Structure formats: C-alpha cells, structure tokens
Amino acid sequence: MIVPAAAQTYDLKGLNCPLPVLKARKRLAQMPSGTRLWLETTDPLAVIDIPAFCNEHGHMLIETESTADGHRFLVERG
Known part of the structure; x- marks a missing residue:
C-alpha cells in the first residue's frame, strides 16, 4: 500500500465565494495528480x-x- 505524502495546507480564510474555489483550482492545477491539499x-x-x-x-x-x-477540506488532485 502506498501512503500519500503529508498534505500541504492552503489558507483561504477570510475569502468569500467564489475566491476559495478559484484559488484552490489554480493551486491544484500546479500539483501532480494524487497530491493532497x-x-x-x-x-x-x-x-x-x-x-x-x-x-x-x-x-x-x-x-x-x-x-x-470555518471548515477544512482534504482534497486529492485527480
């Protein structure tokens, strides 16, 4: 079994819709598939x-x- 590397944290606190999603999309696009954030x-x-x-x-x-x-979400890049 492969254990994923420790996930980075992306602080999007204080941002309102749609900025959290837009910034998350940009950040995830720069990461390899399977990476968690x-x-x-x-x-x-x-x-x-x-x-x-x-x-x-x-x-x-x-x-x-x-x-x-607020909330935190662990997302794995597809």
Missing part, C-alpha cells in the same frame, strides 16, 4: 462550493472537518 476556509458557502468543485473537476474530497472559525 488541505483547504482551510471561513466562507460558509465553502461546504457547498468545495464538494461541487471537486465533483466537477475530478478531484477526490477525502475529508471534511468543522473548525472553530
């Missing part, structure tokens, strides 16, 4: 936008967590 957000719409983005662009949403000030 934590997206940290404070935008309440991110719980809808990030899963939809992953579904539309072939990325895998591995994990979602609520945080004190």
